[in-house]
Amino acid sequence: MNDAISPSRYQLAEIGALLAEPARAAMLLALIDGTMRPAGELARVAGVSAATGSAHLRRLLEGGLLAVHEQGRHRYYHLANDDVAALIEALALPRTPMALPDPSGGDRPLRMARTCYRHLAGRLGVGLCDVLLQRGFVLAASEGMRLHEEGAQALVDAGLDAARVQALLPLAGRGCLDWTERRLHLGGPLGVSLTDTLLDAGWLRRSPRGRALSPSVDGLRRLAALGVRWPEA
Template sequence: MNDAISPSRYQLAEIGALLAEPARAAMLLALIDGTMRPAGELARVAGVGAATGSAHLKRLLEGGLLAVHEQGRHRYYRLANDDVAALIEALALPRTRPVLPDPSGGDRPLRMARTCYRHLAGLLGVGLCDALLQRGFVQAASEGMRLHDEGAQALVAAGLDAVRVEALLPLAGRGCLDWTERRLHLGGPLGVSLTEVMLDAGWLRRRSGSRALQPSDDGLRRLIALGVPWESRH
């Protein structure tokens, strides 16, 4: 996918053909959390054999949806960039707003908070994006969303490391359409790095075997202090 060139109808049709195969779609969804995975693992996720999996991965590489990292004799696959992740999330958007199931439902943690190509998504991600924009901590610029000095000071006052927060200032973010909330969360390099800082600070915790995230009690208090809406019934 080339940002400098608008896709032709033939390129768009090729992307559609790549996504229309369930095995390839499963591989892409497995990588939407920003991880890198070997071919064998992706083949198992897709429910296909090694040879078929390799053929699917080759198609995805040639189509520009995947990139590969070589380390010695090993090859690890990842999504080509966050534009691909945004495309996958947008295509997964339901036609109508989903009805939240019983709290014991398996998709509740994903709707509450999850990673979308390494940045915070879900109800918590949308709430954080809303709070940062409404308070003027993050503002839209020609090159994307930028963290302002006042926003950096607020993040440090809330408990994040000052050096790590200062490193966020040059980074550009982007609005990413959230597939469960149908509103924007903060993506791009700024969104990814801010999520990493919150994870390292213990505000968020990863759930084993899932891209769902769990806010710690302390982290939730600090996020609420920043203006993130959150009620106990969530």
């Protein structure tokens, strides 16, 4: 057996053991939207006592799936990075788009548009990424995907705040495989900040519960000006 690959084997087994516990899985799923939550809230989500919840959180921290933000006496837990979010989403969803329930079911809003660790995913996210790449608004660079000046101007012309768009230019993004569409949506810091900008501008609206997003009437019009269409079911 090649010793060089042994650590990866054991690391994979450890990740599998962490995800195999339903309470820990519930905690991770509660954080997939990019939020930070205290231990007590995560324990309630998982349906366990505070002491048991703390033990699970410690395991997730040690396993590298979670990180903690300390603010004074308070501790807030969040996913370690978007790689962890992508892993969880990939494992939580069926393995092929054909295996998903009927589009008229309750999963349809998530398939159409949702947050994936704070960046836009689903059919709308993939559609936006396609337009940005096809029109040369986002270009691949050695350090990741970058918003081009022409793309920044197009976003401003469509109605986004110029200062907010300028703040996107230094940020690097990356293609994130969308696990319902099997194509790329825009992830990384650029994807997160662009999604925040679309939400703050009112182009997108959050669902009262869960990760689903929906475009406003004004947002649909402005996205269409960029060449992005609200996808059909």
